[in-house]
Amino acid sequence: MLPEKNVLVELYRKMLLDRYLEEAMVELYRQGYIPGSLHLGIGHEALSIGTTVPLRRDDYLVFSHRGVGHSLGKGVPARTILAEFMGRATGCSLGKGGVHLSDFSVGCLGISGSQGGNIVIATGAGLSAKMRGTDQVTAVYFGEGTANRGCFHEGINQAAVWRLPVIFICENDLYSYSTHQSKIMLRENVADHAYGYGIPGVVVDGNDVLAVYEAMQEAIARARAGEGPTLIEGKTYRWRGHHEKDPALYRDPAEVEAWKQKCPIKRFELFLQAERIISPEEQASIQDEVRQEVQEAIDFALNSPFPQPEELYRGVYANPAGILDLI
């Protein structure tokens, strides 16, 4: 069943916000405003937004290193995300995390530096929700490369055995850094692993936001009803390199172009127009609003202060008694 118009508009709006913000980050990175390595999720928007919009504010999210879209989908403000990537004191992790985006007020629990480290943490968040007797759901994200790590097996199997409300989402974009999926696994679908854990495994077109949304809703309903985890695999493609210094020469330009033709946002726009869900005027006005929001986020981040030097020492421990005098 097609979601209500307000949901469709929210999906569209947030996909656009993700795209525009990440495109702005490409420029800001080039200009030197964003230090370190920047891993963008341009091309992934149907998955990052389609799986987060159906979640409640108190549900938990443990995304991976391409977490801009997921954060926006869950309700983290664009301005604090951007300020974080720019190392500012106003960032959502106070400028101490960078890629480690978090916002506990909307259930964004953070990211693991090691790929897949987040999977076992999500299992724990699911365990916590179950033990506390809430119906909170945890969603966790990883790529097809990470699905070969031991923590994938340990986290999903334990969640399956304990029937935990955790949704494991594989964003399969064909390449783990430079390595094609065909070199790292014999089967076509990561979701096939679900059979081994005794849980449902679902393969979905990861560029079709409505298909993603529907699969996610089913998984959420299962999780809230105490029926345990689901493994969802969305097939998609990242348009940029693994990070912004990676020109991704290991990919055939024709392949990249073919996937760009399958742009999840364009595709959704065509659908919304064909079904007469939003008018061209509405669409233009949403685009203007989102552009403005991104510009405000840029202004906010650029005008934000860097952390004070003493911030280096603060907060290592929640209870620093007996420790600070050593620093």
Next chain:
Amino acid sequence: MRRITYRQALREALQEEMERDARVFLMGEDVGIFGGNFKVSQGLIDKFGEERVRDTTLAETVIIGAGVGAAITGMRPVCEIMLADFVGVCFDEIYNKAGKWRYMHGCEVAVPMVIRTPMGCRGGGGAEHSQCPEALFLHGPGLKIALPSTPYDAKGLLKAAIRDDDPVVFFEHKLLYDLEGEVPEEEYIVPLGKAAIRREGQDVTILAYSFMVHKALAAAEALAANGIEAEVVDLRTLVPLDVETVLASARKTRRVVIIHEANKRGGAGAELAAIIQEKLFGVLAAPVIRVCAPDVPIPFSPALEKVYLPDEEKLQQAVRELLAK
């Protein structure tokens, strides 16, 4: 005062904290009906059920990773790693996730969890079932480290660790589980970061923790027979470290020997020696000496294990050599 074993003291701490706080729960391999490999949690499943005394899969990464996930979402897990050697399997989860999650995510969330794990040689364990890996975590920001040497401390420190809002790696020594000692019936806590002076003396300071405290006390008695009065300081926790007590004792005796069961290179003794010389270089009458295991894998044969382990004779010899300088 009543006497109970180190094992019973730990079990009482777990039981009392689980009764006091519904957020506290246990998880690990065979901690349920089996009661844990060293029987510390025996009987707790009857009191608290399988929901709060959870047998996990044989998978250390998820034991600690799920512990972190539960801790940052409102629970206070006590995770058991069957042997301290197996921390290598979940090193990322302890060192990076438990230790750094709070700081790298804006210092807002706390990670209140305890990682209990038995360490040390007990005869024939060999290279991967006998180690004392505390130094690995001493190097990691964000973690606290407790190493009780007595039943009293086992209970009091475990209760403090469970109540603490930071992740605590809690090392229990296998040879101490059957040790009996005085433990009051009434409620008490041993705060993290307060060393105990187990024996006073003015000639030399011996810094020790965990099982080696007992070797240090035995050595001190033997030395006293020869007129050498050693002060034995039980550090109890390495993080926080009771620098004040360590330095006060070192200032008094001007000679310090550190003993630990772990091998020497990069061990806790290196850090302690560095702190002492940084603060008291001009005060010390002699170099700070370490009595530790050599930098070799732990051998299986009891004949070699005896050579490997630091003990009271090696400690006495080191003290005598130091005093001769």
